[in-house]
Amino acid sequence: MTASSSTPTSIEAARHTIFDAGLTVRKEVLGEDYVESALARNAGTDGEALQKYVSEFVWGSVWTRPGLDRRSRSLLNLGMLVALSQHHELSVHVRGALRNGLTREEIVEAILHATAYVGAPAGLAAMRVVQETLTAELGPLDHKAGQ
Known part of the structure; x- marks a missing residue:
């Protein structure tokens, strides 16, 4: 063969x-x-x-x-689904997280934590690019003109 x-x-x-x-x-x-x-x-x-x-x-x-237990995988999924705005899948995985041993408080904290990071890092990363581009195109911000 x-x-x-x-x-x-x-x-x-x-x-x-x-x-x-x-x-x-x-x-x-x-x-x-x-x-x-x-x-x-x-x-x-x-x-x-x-x-x-x-x-x-x-x-x-x-x-x-074998690298992560189901509880940890559920916790990761909650954060990723918040970041992706996948609300239907988030609902499904909240139920899965409960089955995998996460508490209501832990799930709420995971959502709060993800919200802080999904908002702030995305905005900061975008502003770095915008600032770099504006400085290259228009020069540094004139603080006197803004007053």
Whole structure:
């Protein structure tokens, strides 16, 4: 048997294993009803492939890694979803965070913390670029003219 003839079979078996692991974690974190509903809603549609991808690569390849526990992953997700303004997904992951052991107070603090950083760093980074460009184009700010 050549390597090329055995590769698709072993790759498909590996993908199936990762998908199954991801589906298990996804259901444990988000709830079986939520996941089954998402899969059923997308079955036979263009979205079916995306549901499979999310289960395999997000939940199977990332959430099953040993480096962080689920509680930590949930905490990270809350901050990232705030930063991305993904409110529907944020709602889903708040529920997952509760399942993963975060308290109401911790979730509220995570949102407050993310809000401070999502607002301030983005504005500061943008202002650095704007200031550099304005100085290059118009010269330094004339403090006397502004008074």
